[in-house]
Amino acid sequence: MKEFLFFDGAMGTMLQAHGLKAGAFPETYNLTHPDVVLAIHKAYVAAGSDVVTANTFGANPFKMKGLDVKEIITRGVEIAKASGAKKVALDVSSHGALLEPNGTLSFDEAYENYKFIMQTGEKAGADLILIETMSDLLETKCALLAAKENTSLPVFVTMTYMEDGRTFLGTDPVTATVTLCALGADAVGVNCSLGAKDMLPVIREICAYATCPVIVQPNAGLPKIKEGMTVYEDTPDIFSAAMKDIASLGATILGGCCGTTPDHIRALKAALKGMMPVVRNVKPYTAATSATKTVFLGEGTKVIGERLNPTGKKKLKAALIAGDVDYLLHEAIDQERAGADILDLNVGLPEIDEVQMLTRVMKEVSATVTLPLQLDCSDPVALERACRLYNGKPIINSVNMKPSSLDAIVPIAKKYGAALIGLCLGETMPKTHEERFDYAKRLVKELTSRGIKKNDIIIDCLVLTIATDETQAEETALAVKQVTEELGVCTVLGVSNVSFGMPDRLKINAAFLSKCLHAGLSAPILNPLVAEYAEVLKGKLLTLDTSAYFTFDKEGAVGIRGMVLCGAVGGVEDAVKEALKTKTPLEIINEEFIPALDEIGVKFEKGEVFLPRLIAAAEVVKKGMDVMKKDGDDDATRPDVILATVKGDIHDIGKNIVKMLLRSYGFKVLDLGKDVPESAVVEAWKKTHAPLIGLSALMTTTVPSMKATIDALKAAGSDAKVAVGGAVLTEEYAKTVGADFYGKDARATVKIAESVVRK
Amino acid sequence: MLDDLVIKDALRYLGAKAEDEQAEALLRKVLDDYRSVFSPRHVTAFFPVESTSPVVTFSGTEIVLEGESIRRHFSGATEGLFSAFTLGIAFDKKVRELSLVYPTESVALNAIGSAYAERKADELLKEVRLKKEAEGFKTTFRFCPGYGDLPLKTNAMIAAALNAGKRIGLTVTEDGLLLPVKSIVGVTACLPVKE
Numbered sequence: 001m002k003e004f005l006f007f008d009g010a011m012g013t014m015l016q017a018h019g020l021k022a023g024a025f026p027e028t029y030n031l032t033h034p035d036v037v038l039a040i041h042k043a044y045v046a047a048g049s050d051v052v053t054a055n056t057f058g059a060n061p062f063k064m065k066g067l068d069v070k071e072i073i074t075r076g077v078e079i080a081k082a083s084g085a086k087k088v089a090l091d092v093s094s095h096g097a098l099l100e101p102n103g104t105l106s107f108d109e110a111y112e113n114y115k116f117i118m119q120t121g122e123k124a125g126a127d128l129i130l131i132e133t134m135s136d137l138l139e140t141k142c143a144l145l146a147a148k149e150n151t152s153l154p155v156f157v158t159m160t161y162m163e164d165g166r167t168f169l170g171t172d173p174v175t176a177t178v179t180l181c182a183l184g185a186d187a188v189g190v191n192c193s194l195g196a197k198d199m200l201p202v203i204r205e206i207c208a209y210a211t212c213p214v215i216v217q218p219n220a221g222l223p224k225i226k227e228g229m230t231v232y233e234d235t236p237d238i239f240s241a242a243m244k245d246i247a248s249l250g251a252t253i254l255g256g257c258c259g260t261t262p263d264h265i266r267a268l269k270a271a272l273k274g275m276m277p278v279v280r281n282v283k284p285y286t287a288a289t290s291a292t293k294t295v296f297l298g299e300g301t302k303v304i305g306e307r308l309n310p311t312g313k314k315k316l317k318a319a320l321i322a323g324d325v326d327y328l329l330h331e332a333i334d335q336e337r338a339g340a341d342i343l344d345l346n347v348g349l350p351e352i353d354e355v356q357m358l359t360r361v362m363k364e365v366s367a368t369v370t371l372p373l374q375l376d377c378s379d380p381v382a383l384e385r386a387c388r389l390y391n392g393k394p395i396i397n398s399v400n401m402k403p404s405s406l407d408a409i410v411p412i413a414k415k416y417g418a419a420l421i422g423l424c425l426g427e428t429m430p431k432t433h434e435e436r437f438d439y440a441k442r443l444v445k446e447l448t449s450r451g452i453k454k455n456d457i458i459i460d461c462l463v464l465t466i467a468t469d470e471t472q473a474e475e476t477a478l479a480v481k482q483v484t485e486e487l488g489v490c491t492v493l494g495v496s497n498v499s500f501g502m503p504d505r506l507k508i509n510a511a512f513l514s515k516c517l518h519a520g521l522s523a524p525i526l527n528p529l530v531a532e533y534a535e536v537l538k539g540k541l542l543t544l545d546t547s548a549y550f551t552f553d554k555e556g557a558v559g560i561r562g563m564v565l566c567g568a569v570g571g572v573e574d575a576v577k578e579a580l581k582t583k584t585p586l587e588i589i590n591e592e593f594i595p596a597l598d599e600i601g602v603k604f605e606k607g608e609v610f611l612p613r614l615i616a617a618a619e620v621v622k623k624g625m626d627v628m629k630k631d632g633d634d635d636a637t638r639p640d641v642i643l644a645t646v647k648g649d650i651h652d653i654g655k656n657i658v659k660m661l662l663r664s665y666g667f668k669v670l671d672l673g674k675d676v677p678e679s680a681v682v683e684a685w686k687k688t689h690a691p692l693i694g695l696s697a698l699m700t701t702t703v704p705s706m707k708a709t710i711d712a713l714k715a716a717g718s719d720a721k722v723a724v725g726g727a728v729l730t731e732e733y734a735k736t737v738g739a740d741f742y743g744k745d746a747r748a749t750v751k752i753a754e755s756v757v758r759k
Numbered sequence: 760m761l762d763d764l765v766i767k768d769a770l771r772y773l774g775a776k777a778e779d780e781q782a783e784a785l786l787r788k789v790l791d792d793y794r795s796v797f798s799p800r801h802v803t804a805f806f807p808v809e810s811t812s813p814v815v816t817f818s819g820t821e822i823v824l825e826g827e828s829i830r831r832h833f834s835g836a837t838e839g840l841f842s843a844f845t846l847g848i849a850f851d852k853k854v855r856e857l858s859l860v861y862p863t864e865s866v867a868l869n870a871i872g873s874a875y876a877e878r879k880a881d882e883l884l885k886e887v888r889l890k891k892e893a894e895g896f897k898t899t900f901r902f903c904p905g906y907g908d909l910p911l912k913t914n915a916m917i918a919a920a921l922n923a924g925k926r927i928g929l930t931v932t933e934d935g936l937l938l939p940v941k942s943i944v945g946v947t948a949c950l951p952v953k954e
Contacts, residue, residue: 023920168928
């Protein structure tokens with residue numbers, strides 16, 4: 001701002017001096033004593049106020065039942081305009097009741113009241129809106145949204161803080177400033193509270209984080225009781241001297257609150273004469289807030305608790321279905337006590353109404369713990385509602401480079417000022433760090449072009465399990481390093497995904513965490529209750545040579561069967577060629593490959609060997625089968641099994657493992673790929689009449705696509721059996737979507753294929 | 760001293776015997792552990808009695824006290840000392856959090872909160888009352904909406920006259936209940952002592 005903007009001082013205490021009774025509505029004077037109100041405004045204009053504040057502070061249909069609030073607001077603005085002031089502010093404040101869940105007033109009811117007030121004020125001719133003396137951050141957000149969504153006026157917002165530097169509801173100035181700036185306030189600051197001198201620490205904090213002009217309107221000192229009356233003792237000289245200090249911190253919009261008079265404003269203007277507004281340089285920050293806390297990412301490691309997510313958690317899933325929110329609150333408290341800084345919240349389950357449930361759980365968790373939340377949801381309706389009612393600035397998890405994702409998620413993040421996780425994913429799944437970095441770069445470019453601030457973007461470099469590709473840990477860590485150093489944005493990672501299907505999961509996770517933290521990771525998403533992570537989070541360097549998991553004892557690699565059991569790829573081709581001299585291909589399959597695969601399969605089921613070993617065995621078989629494969633052997637024309645990852649889902653690692661194992665067992669497989677529309681599956685069945693169709697989905701959000709595909713197959717008259725599988729699937733979901741079988745893992749799917757195809 | 764009284768009261772609220780050592784130890788622990796969530800604040804104001812019949816009114820305010828019991832309470836009084844007290848919202852949040860993880864502590868803290876609020880509000884009010892008594896007045900006990908036939912809706916009137924929302928963060932629901940939960944609104948009658 002080039003010049004200071006001067007507001008007026010108190011109205012209420014001035015009216016009391018004119019005979020207003022304690023507890024009566026000062027705003028009724030707009031109707032009964034317009035001349036008194038006008039005289040006060042004029043006195044402020046004469047003292048040098050650029051903006052006078054209409055006498056509408058408490059004019060709210062919630063408080064003034066039975067009064068003509070519309071008329072009171074309209075007259076209030078008109079009287080203020082008649083004062084000759086350059087600008088008139090519509091004055092808006094709290095309902096005087098607590099919003100849910102602290103109190104009983106609903107967000108929607110409060111919003112409707114504010115909407116009415118804002119629209120009435122704009123229609124009456126107000127030039128700007130001042131939302132002031134606020135204690136409840138959620139109510140403040142509600143008022144700000146009502147102003148922004150229903151008027152075209154600038155909106156200034158001030159909260160009131162006590163001696164402990166917090167509002168009555170516990171909000172600190174940094175949290176209020178970060179949240180309100182993110183929501184698009186045109187000025188933020190403080191009013192009422194203490195005297196000007198005592199406000200300096202609060203204003204210093206506001207000035208350090210406000211990305212818009214800072215407004216300050218203090219009382220004339222702390223209220224004192226003298227002879228039964230409330231009095232404010234700061235003289236115009238004391239007040240203006242302190243206000244000069246406030247201006248030198250960078251506040252540019254100045255005025256007074258309770259106890260201040262036109263003389264205070266006159267003294268303020270005189271004190272600032274010749275002084276230029278201080279230009280503040282606010283360092284960009286990446287932050288999330290709750291009602292009472294701000295967490296800055298990129299300053300030390302911040303832990304995001306992963307436990308409020310039903311994927312792979314039976315008890316949580318059951319609690320969500322039963323509507324047992326207490327169970328989730330318990331999990332939230334445990335994570336907070338274990339040192340989490342932020343909590344991820346995901347309630348996506350096919351059985352529940354996510355729109356209703358996400359907001360319900362969000363509200364309850366926010367009321368119980370003090371941590372900011374990361375809303376983990378891909379349903380735009382559910383996400384929008386939760387962001388709207390969230391008390392603070394949330395993180396949204398997540399958006400990716402798919403146009404459908406960008407179009408659905410970005411507008412929500414922008415409107416509610418959320419920090420936004422960009423997941424390195426799009427039409428394809430990145431494998432190398434270069435591919436990940438490329439996605440990150442494109443995400444930053446795309447999101448900023450759509451109006452998201454760069455510092456609000458957090459990149460998730462995508463963690464894939466090392467079980468299927470040992471290099472994934474290293475590639476992800478390299479990507480984190482590159483994104484941190486070259487793009488300068490914060491990063492998150494879902495750490496535990498790295499060890500999916502592996503033994504010693506915690507050991508692998510902890511080592512991977514260590515690697516990523518040293519690469520510059522800002523915030524791991526993990527289970528904060530796991531002791532193994534604690535040391536690493538404190539900075540302990542852990543290394544782990546995972547190659548041991550991928551090198552198998554070759555001692556027993558004798559014969560084809562031994563080679564399969566040991567995962568010894570080299571030599572299998574020659575061994576098969578040799579065997580073909582005495583056996584038919586079918587005999588080799590039945591006598592060598594299948595018994596070996598069965599043996600390793602049983603060990604896998606018992607947890608004696610893990611995914612890498614199973615995959616290695618399948619690879620050996622594939623090499624051997626290739627030797628026997630004749631020209632013309634075609635999986636596509638007469639397949640036994642059609643496989644597809646359903647529409648909306650591009651996770652195909654699991655499906656590919658199933659494919660590999662099925663082929664090892666000699667089944668002909670037609671793989672339709674990932675993100676496959678229902679029609680493509682139907683078409684494939686019509687052409688081939690394969691007896692078994694396998695559908696895969698990793699995300700809860702794509703389970704409905706599974707049902708749609710099965711419905712489409714039935715509608716097309718398909719008699720093929722359908723098996724479904726994937727991380728979120730359960731026996732029960734399989735039934736819900738109408739599948740014939742549930743393939744718990746690749747091994748189970750082989751058994752299903754045997755029962756269907758070779759019956 | 761205040762702590763001992765608070766624990767004694769809380770034991771009574773919990774229905775425990777005064778010599779129940781286990782309960783006392785729990786209450787003492789809870790008081791020590793969670794004292795940081797108490798942020799007691801109060802606000803008071805005197806208003807001269809305007810009339811005591813048929814309802815009690817005060818000049819300079821719009822407060823109207825209805826009912827036979829408050830009328831009797833104000834018999835002979837010339838001023839009303841209005842007061843509002845709250846323990847703050849952080850207390851409510853802590854009770855809710857504890858109810859999920861340590862339900863016993865939650866119940867104990869709730870009892871402690873009630874006892875503490877009463878004792879602390881009395882202590883704060885006592886200073887004001889003593890000053891008034893030094894000026895030649897006798898002051899009655901604090902009479903709260905809900906006592907006798909004084910309606911709960913009176914809470915809102917008193918809170919408004921004291922500007923308690925802005926001054927101490929006290930709110931009143933449409934049904935006349937106070938939030939934060941551990942809050943007290945009341946009025947003390949001031950009677951001139953006859954020479």
